Amino acid sequence: MRHLTRSVPAVFIAASLFSTPVFGKADPQVEAAVSAVYPALVRIHVVAEEGGDGRMQKQRASGSGTIISPDGYILTNHHVAGRATRITVRLADRQELRATLVGTDPLADLAVLKIDRKNLRNPEAPLPVAKFGDSSALEVGDTVLAMGSPAGLSQSVTQGIVANTEMIAPGGSMRLDGEAVGELVRWIGHDAVIFPGNSGGPLVNLKGEIIGVNEVGIGSLGGAIPSNLARKVADELIASGHVERSWVGLVAQPLLKTSDAKSGILVGGLISGSPADKAGLKAGDLVTRCNGTDVPASRAAEDIPVFNRMLLESAVGSEISLEGSRDGKPMTWKVIGNQREPAEPREKELLSWGITARDITELNAKEMLRDDNKAVLVQSIRPGGGAAASKPAISPDDLILSVSGKPTPNLVELIKVSGEITEGKTEPVPVLVSYEHDGRSYLTVVKIGPEVDPDKPGLVKKAWIGIDTQVISADLAEALGIKGSKGVRVTQVHSASNAEKAGLKTGDLLLKLDGTVIPTSRPEESDVFASLIRQYKIGTEVTLSVRRGTEALDIKVPLDASPEGTSELDSYDSETLEFNSRDIGQADRVSEKLPEDFKGVLITAVTPAGWAALGGLSAGDMIVSMDGKPVESIDALKPILADVEKNRRSPIVLFVRRGITTRYIELEPSW
Numbered sequence: 001m002r003h004l005t006r007s008v009p010a011v012f013i014a015a016s017l018f019s020t021p022v023f024g025k026a027d028p029q030v031e032a033a034v035s036a037v038y039p040a041l042v043r044i045h046v047v048a049e050e051g052g053d054g055r056m057q058k059q060r061a062s063g064s065g066t067i068i069s070p071d072g073y074i075l076t077n078h079h080v081a082g083r084a085t086r087i088t089v090r091l092a093d094r095q096e097l098r099a100t101l102v103g104t105d106p107l108a109d110l111a112v113l114k115i116d117r118k119n120l121r122n123p124e125a126p127l128p129v130a131k132f133g134d135s136s137a138l139e140v141g142d143t144v145l146a147m148g149s150p151a152g153l154s155q156s157v158t159q160g161i162v163a164n165t166e167m168i169a170p171g172g173s174m175r176l177d178g179e180a181v182g183e184l185v186r187w188i189g190h191d192a193v194i195f196p197g198n199s200g201g202p203l204v205n206l207k208g209e210i211i212g213v214n215e216v217g218i219g220s221l222g223g224a225i226p227s228n229l230a231r232k233v234a235d236e237l238i239a240s241g242h243v244e245r246s247w248v249g250l251v252a253q254p255l256l257k258t259s260d261a262k263s264g265i266l267v268g269g270l271i272s273g274s275p276a277d278k279a280g281l282k283a284g285d286l287v288t289r290c291n292g293t294d295v296p297a298s299r300a301a302e303d304i305p306v307f308n309r310m311l312l313e314s315a316v317g318s319e320i321s322l323e324g325s326r327d328g329k330p331m332t333w334k335v336i337g338n339q340r341e342p343a344e345p346r347e348k349e350l351l352s353w354g355i356t357a358r359d360i361t362e363l364n365a366k367e368m369l370r371d372d373n374k375a376v377l378v379q380s381i382r383p384g385g386g387a388a389a390s391k392p393a394i395s396p397d398d399l400i401l402s403v404s405g406k407p408t409p410n411l412v413e414l415i416k417v418s419g420e421i422t423e424g425k426t427e428p429v430p431v432l433v434s435y436e437h438d439g440r441s442y443l444t445v446v447k448i449g450p451e452v453d454p455d456k457p458g459l460v461k462k463a464w465i466g467i468d469t470q471v472i473s474a475d476l477a478e479a480l481g482i483k484g485s486k487g488v489r490v491t492q493v494h495s496a497s498n499a500e501k502a503g504l505k506t507g508d509l510l511l512k513l514d515g516t517v518i519p520t521s522r523p524e525e526s527d528v529f530a531s532l533i534r535q536y537k538i539g540t541e542v543t544l545s546v547r548r549g550t551e552a553l554d555i556k557v558p559l560d561a562s563p564e565g566t567s568e569l570d571s572y573d574s575e576t577l578e579f580n581s582r583d584i585g586q587a588d589r590v591s592e593k594l595p596e597d598f599k600g601v602l603i604t605a606v607t608p609a610g611w612a613a614l615g616g617l618s619a620g621d622m623i624v625s626m627d628g629k630p631v632e633s634i635d636a637l638k639p640i641l642a643d644v645e646k647n648r649r650s651p652i653v654l655f656v657r658r659g660i661t662t663r664y665i666e667l668e669p670s671w
Contacts, residue, residue, distance in 0.1 A: 036208025039128035040067040043149035046084035051347040051356030054382025064148030064201030076200030103237035133209025135226035146192035148201025160192030178343030187223030194222040246337025249274020264288035269661035289323035354385015374409035375399035399436040466497025487511040512545035578610025599632035615667040
């Protein structure tokens with residue numbers, strides 16, 4: 001996250017406002033180390049932009065950095081300056097200069113800035129430069145110094161020790177612009193005090209060398225990106241402005257606890273059509289060597305970035321040689337790495353539409369279950385803007401496919417087409433827009449420019465009135481002043497449904513349907529009204545006799561189409577493993593684009609802090625097998641679970657489908 005400047009009541013070791021820090025009785029080693037790096041410290045102030053509410057929203061932020069080159073290159077974090085539109089740096093001698101963004105890498109959370117030497121007070125004077133050290137030589141217990149500008153204050157230094165050389169984010173990866181930093185980075189954990197604003201500043205050893213770039217604070221520990229990774233990324237950014245990496249579409253995970261493998265990683269899943277998929281790798285394979293280098297045994301999440309880096313740093317287009325085994329048999333795979341795309345292309349603002357939007361990558365398209373990436377994703381909507389006012393309304397995450405019959409395969413084309421349509425116009429221009437919402441194709445008309453209230457449609461599949469109801473019991477009727485009446489009370493009106501458009505409101509009492517009394521007066525008759533509605537044809541307009549307070553109304557409602565219900569599907573709740581499941585229905589197959597031959601059960605709920613939750617099972621997962629036995633349906637799941645409980649097995653290995661890939665999950669109940 002970007003660190004906003006704020007006041008922090010703290011005292012920092014050896015804090016100074018001058019280019020040379022003033023020491024008391026400091027350790028000579030510490031003094032020498034600080035003197036070597038401190039003059040190269042910079043304080044960074046930025047104005048950054050990020051899409052939200054249909055606009056590129058600006059915010060001020062601050063961070064730290066280090067001069068790493070006599071030419072004026074500065075190393076900092078991506079989350080400090082990667083989205084900056086204006087950058088000012090303050091040197092240790094108080095000179096303030098404008099800086100430019102040379103390149104940024106959200107996956108490693110690193111960025112490189114540059115100042116122009118011509119703007120220095122003395123352009124001929126050499127710039128102070130900090131040197132890199134070898135982060136792989138660090139050991140737990142080594143003394144380190146964290147330098148930076150906490151909370152936007154002047155350059156400061158704190159001292160601590162290395163607590164961990166392989167630290168990752170608890171509970172998962174930290175994401176920046178869609179990139180999971182934990183896929184690549186294992187932080188140097190240390191207890192030198194850092195605060196917001198220290199981000200991007202150096203972590204220094206007692207030799208006066210940069211051995212890390214401070215990035216995060218977790219509890220009482222700081223986390224720094226190792227210098228060996230930072231130096232490599234910085235060199236690439238300086239050389240070309242970007243970092244080129246390979247992508248193979250392989251999802252690696254730690255070895256299962258039941259595995260007796262001495263080395264390697266487990267292939268948890270593959271992206272369909274990816275290089276790894278084409279090379280013949282499969283979920284369950286064991287990879288033990290990559291391009292001739294042994295892959296250490298991955299027993300925990302902290303081990304996975306080591307293997308990921310081997311793949312990512314392979315030359316794009318090169319043949320990556322993987323060795324391992326499948327079901328105990330030796331295997332070799334030759335994988336050609338593709339150019340890795342950014343996780344999320346940068347969004348831009350389209351003022352005339354009232355949206356921010358961005359391109360989608362090929363991987364994004366696969367995650368959306370699309371055949372191609374020829375569309376523009378709506379990232380955010382401005383309330384009252386043209387897109388929000390369209391009927392049906394365009395929503396965040398919708399995909400714009402064409403405008404006025406002209407395809408918009410990318411953001412450049414959308415901006416171009418919009419400009420051509422509105423050029424020279426002084427009034428709002430209605431345009432026909434083809435867009436995709438939840439995988440369904442829609443048409444709408446957007447008046448580019450005006451700001452009116454949005455009116456978003458409901459998404460439906462078959463007959464439905466768009467309300468939830470309760471029976472008006474005899475006691476309730478009497479309490480409501482309509483003694484002897486029968487009918488139902490509206491408990492919820494579904495947003496954007498025809499019922500809402502017709503004016504029905506929560507609390508309305510529905511007494512007649514097309515002039516006939518609704519025959520419900522007992523709680524067990526709760527489904528009678530829905531049954532009456534189901535007898536009508538889709539699209540039929542029904543008349544409801546409504547009582548609202550003391551007012552009697554007749555409201556006409558065209559019947560919508562509604563999603564398929566799931567109540568008739570077989571389900572099972574595992575009290576032992578603490579999850580709820582059901583069979584996969586046709587609606588699931590349609591929404592998830594599941595192959596006709598796909599078999600499994602859908603997890604509908606996971607009890608918080610239960611065994612399933614602790615093992616990483618999530619609602620929406622689909623169990624394909626349990627302990628190697630196929631789980632084709634609830635009928636197949638029940639005897640497998642009964643056997644697990646009878647024999648009190650632990651761990652229990654689940655193979656699940658999650659999104660567009662698969663993974664293994666181990667549940668470890670205590671019997």
